[in-house]
Amino acid sequence: MAxxxxxxxxxxxxxxxxxxxxxxxxxxxFRCHNLSSCTSVASVRQIEEDSMLSDILVDRFGRRHNYxxxxxxxxxxxxxxxxMPADGVDLTPSSKLLSQAELERVAKLFVSxxxxxxxxxxxxxxxRPDIEEICSFLRALPGLKTLAMTxxxxxxxxxxxxxxxxxxxxxxxxxxxxxxAKFEFMTRRKGHSKVMEAIDAALEMGYNPLKINCVxxxxxxxxxxxxxxxxxxxxxxxxxxxxxxxFDGNVWNDKKLVSFLEIKHLVERQxxxxxxxxxxxxxxxxxxxxxxxxxxxxxxxxMTEHFCAGCNRLRLLADGxxxxxxxxxxxxxxxxxxxxxxxxxxxxxxxxxxxxxxxxAHAGMFELAKTPNRPMIHIGG
Numbered sequence: 001m002a003x004x005x006x007x008x009x010x011x012x013x014x015x016x017x018x019x020x021x022x023x024x025x026x027x028x029x030f031r032c033h034n035l036s037s038c039t040s041v042a043s044v045r046q047i048e049e050d051s052m053l054s055d056i057l058v059d060r061f062g063r064r065h066n067y068x069x070x071x072x073x074x075x076x077x078x079x080x081x082x083x084m085p086a087d088g089v090d091l092t093p094s095s096k097l098l099s100q101a102e103l104e105r106v107a108k109l110f111v112s113x114x115x116x117x118x119x120x121x122x123x124x125x126x127x128r129p130d131i132e133e134i135c136s137f138l139r140a141l142p143g144l145k146t147l148a149m150t151x152x153x154x155x156x157x158x159x160x161x162x163x164x165x166x167x168x169x170x171x172x173x174x175x176x177x178x179x180x181a182k183f184e185f186m187t188r189r190k191g192h193s194k195v196m197e198a199i200d201a202a203l204e205m206g207y208n209p210l211k212i213n214c215v216x217x218x219x220x221x222x223x224x225x226x227x228x229x230x231x232x233x234x235x236x237x238x239x240x241x242x243x244x245x246x247f248d249g250n251v252w253n254d255k256k257l258v259s260f261l262e263i264k265h266l267v268e269r270q271x272x273x274x275x276x277x278x279x280x281x282x283x284x285x286x287x288x289x290x291x292x293x294x295x296x297x298x299x300x301x302x303m304t305e306h307f308c309a310g311c312n313r314l315r316l317l318a319d320g321x322x323x324x325x326x327x328x329x330x331x332x333x334x335x336x337x338x339x340x341x342x343x344x345x346x347x348x349x350x351x352x353x354x355x356x357x358x359x360x361a362h363a364g365m366f367e368l369a370k371t372p373n374r375p376m377i378h379i380g381g
Contacts, residue, residue: 056113056348059324059358063311067282068115070107071318071379072131073097073123077154079188080176098320100130102338104137106316109344113351115314117146119170123318126155132166139167146170150213152187153195160201171202172211172240177221178228186220199237209238209295216258217244225263226270232295240285242300260286260301267297282312302326308361317379322351324358326379 057065074091098106107118118138125131126149139147148170149163156173175195177183183192202210212231216222228239244257268274273291285298286305315323320335332354337347 056352057110057115057314057355059355061309061358061360063309063358064114065312065314065324065355066115067117067119067313068107068110068316069119069121069313070103070316071121071123072103072125072128072134074318075127076122076124076152077127077189078124078152078191080152080174081186081188092319096320096335097318098316098335100134102320102335103134103316105338106320106334106347107138108141109347110314110316110351111141111143113348114143116143117148118144119148119150119172121150124152124154125149126151126159126163131159132162135163135166135168148172150174151198153198154191155194156198157194157201160198160205164205170211171207172213173199173202174213174215175199176215176217178224182221203235203237208236210236211238211240211298213240213242215242215244216263217256218258219256222258222263222266225266229267229271229290229297232290232293232297235295237295238287238298239295240298240300243303257303259304260299261304263299264288282310284313306361314355315379322354323379324354328359330354330357 059065074089074097111118120131120134122128128134135147138144146169147167149168150172151174153173153175173195176186177192180192183195184190199210199212212228214221214228216225225241228241231237232239241260241263243260264274267288271290274288274297275291277287277289277296279285279287284302285300288297288299290297311325313326315326316334317323317331320333320338321331322334323331332350334347334350337350342350
């Protein structure tokens with residue numbers, strides 16, 4: 001028995017020395033001449049590095065951001081009144097926009113840090129000539145689960161097949177009216193028929209659900225709410241009614257705002273079987289179904305019932321500015337950092353610092369209306 005205890009003590013001492021050596025390898029600089037003996041050390045370091053990366057996109061309130069919206073361009077082939085000021089906007093010179101290589105580098109960095117959904121926006125993303133190449137690159141990133149795009153649909157019909165082949169697997173089309181004359185008034189351009197053709201093409205290619213974004217504005221299209229609901233009766237369409245939001249130059253006021261509750265009551269009067277669906281904690285929309293309908297309805301209630309507590313979204317603007325809140329004026333330039341020679345670790349620190357400054361919630365619609373922010377065309381849809 002005494003011999004057994006002696007052997008145990010010796011083994012314990014050896015184990016303690018081994019742990020001490022292992023600990024010194026982790027925290028003391030050294031030169032290794034035997035790579036095979038360092039495998040376990042490298043693995044531990046990798047685990048520590050992965051743990052650090054996983055916290056880069058977590059803010060002070062514990063919100064983990066796994067959704068990145070990337071604006072590909074400030075240019076657009078429409079001039080929607082709620083998006084662009086009547087007298088237009090000054091566009092950023094091409095030399096100051098992110099190049100394809102810069103954009104792909106930043107996107108890869110975000111995905112490696114935990115982003116698993118990317119949405120391409122604009123301006124109008126389909127007018128960027130290298131959009132198919134960008135989609136192919138993004139779709140190949142390990143860890144990316146969803147590649148989505150928001151588009152006005154004007155040129156989508158002739159590009160959608162290639163975009164689908166490049167890996168675009170989720171699609172939102174913006175459409176605020178089903179009346180061609182109203183479309184021309186709101187967008188200051190023609191093209192209603194092209195958007196409707198793009199919707200049909202997307203459905204035929206199997207986009208399910210196909211999401212239709214509809215900004216409701218009093219005096220313009222609130223009389224079409226139930227007509228939009230009818231789109232979901234026989235088609236796999238998710239109509240998303242969006243409250244009118246204030247941005248620089250779009251002449252927002254609360255009298256134009258049609259609230260979520262008002263829209264919902266209008267729908268319920270004609271479709272009494274409207275029922276709420278279960279929503280994910282990070283969902284921006286309140287989702288509903290109507291008995292017997294193939295599609296669904298959603299309400300984006302940014303103004304009257306904000307969803308900031310579950311926000312998991314970040315934005316990369318076309319000029320390389322990083323924005324942690326759609327309504328917050330604070331931005332940080334990743335473009336300038338890249339062009340000053342910043343390595344990936346420096347970019348991660350810049351991103352992490354911005355995420356940690358994110359506020360618990362936006363200031364409310366009346367305060368937002370007084371707060372300087374960019375026009376929507378600059379920020380991205």
